[in-house]
Amino acid sequence: MEQLIEQLKAQIIEALNFEDMTPADINTDAPLFGEGLGLDSIDALELIMLMDREYGIKLADPKAGKAIFQSVRTMAEYIQANRTK
Amino acid sequence: MRVTHDIEITTSSVILDGQPIVVQQTGEKMLVELYRRFVGDYPKFFKMDTLSRLGFIAAELLLKQPAAGNQQPVDAVILANRSASIKNDRDYLATITEGNYYPSPALFVYTLPNIVTGEIAIRHGIQGETSFYILDTPQQLNAIIAATPFQSALAGWCECSAQDKFYAKLQTIWNN
Numbered sequence: 001m002e003q004l005i006e007q008l009k010a011q012i013i014e015a016l017n018f019e020d021m022t023p024a025d026i027n028t029d030a031p032l033f034g035e036g037l038g039l040d041s042i043d044a045l046e047l048i049m050l051m052d053r054e055y056g057i058k059l060a061d062p063k064a065g066k067a068i069f070q071s072v073r074t075m076a077e078y079i080q081a082n083r084t085k
Numbered sequence: 086m087r088v089t090h091d092i093e094i095t096t097s098s099v100i101l102d103g104q105p106i107v108v109q110q111t112g113e114k115m116l117v118e119l120y121r122r123f124v125g126d127y128p129k130f131f132k133m134d135t136l137s138r139l140g141f142i143a144a145e146l147l148l149k150q151p152a153a154g155n156q157q158p159v160d161a162v163i164l165a166n167r168s169a170s171i172k173n174d175r176d177y178l179a180t181i182t183e184g185n186y187y188p189s190p191a192l193f194v195y196t197l198p199n200i201v202t203g204e205i206a207i208r209h210g211i212q213g214e215t216s217f218y219i220l221d222t223p224q225q226l227n228a229i230i231a232a233t234p235f236q237s238a239l240a241g242w243c244e245c246s247a248q249d250k251f252y253a254k255l256q257t258i259w260n261n
Binding site: 015016017018020037042043045046049052053 | 190
């Protein structure tokens with residue numbers, strides 16, 4: 001799980017163009033939206049695309065996103081349970 | 086009509102009010118260098134396409150000039166170029182090619198050239214008119230500016246046709 005979390009942080013930094021950031025700068029349990037990383041709705045779409053592209057996960061239910069994208073840890077847990085690649 | 090400040094940005098030089106700003110980098114890396122040196126507090130810069138980064142940096146440097154700051158804030162943004170948002174359009178197209186269909190939302194939102202005027206207006210709280218024209222030459226913009234009612238404007242040419250191919254010449258103009 002820890003390896004997946006580190007990999008996911010690096011992918012988030014690349015996908016969202018956080019050029020000044022390293023994986024160590026992202027708190028695994030901090031909120032991704034609002035406070036914490038302060039992501040917006042376009043970033044949410046990028047994360048959905050990232051999960052599809054890198055892990056073969058298609059999010060069909062928008063309501064599920066709130067729980068999945070709560071933090072990097074919740075994203076990683078969902079990926080580990082549902083990945084197809 | 087009175088020009089109070091002007092800036093010219095090429096892929097390897099920056100001239101503000103006739104004075105060169107020494108830069109170490111060229112092309113798009115130069116825009117990042119300028120952001121780090123003169124802005125640094127607006128992470129959304131890194132999400133922008135090159136056209137928006139170019140206009141944003143030009144506006145930052147221009148609107149920080151003291152004489153402009155002592156007058157009323159700029160109330161309009163009037164920009165133009167020849168290639169619209171073609172560089173970003175092509176980047177977006179690359180994300181929806183057959184066999185690699187992962188359309189990027191972050192690229193999609195910049196597939197209009199007038200987004201740069203919005204980025205500048207949001208950053209500087211400009212609530213007047215914002216316009217972006219697609220023209221053959223910068224000279225055509227002069228007639229448009231002359232016919233546009235405004236009290237003070239950030240106006241000029243903001244062009245990005247491909248990776249590391251861009252040019253901007255912007256001015257702050259007062260109509261009094």
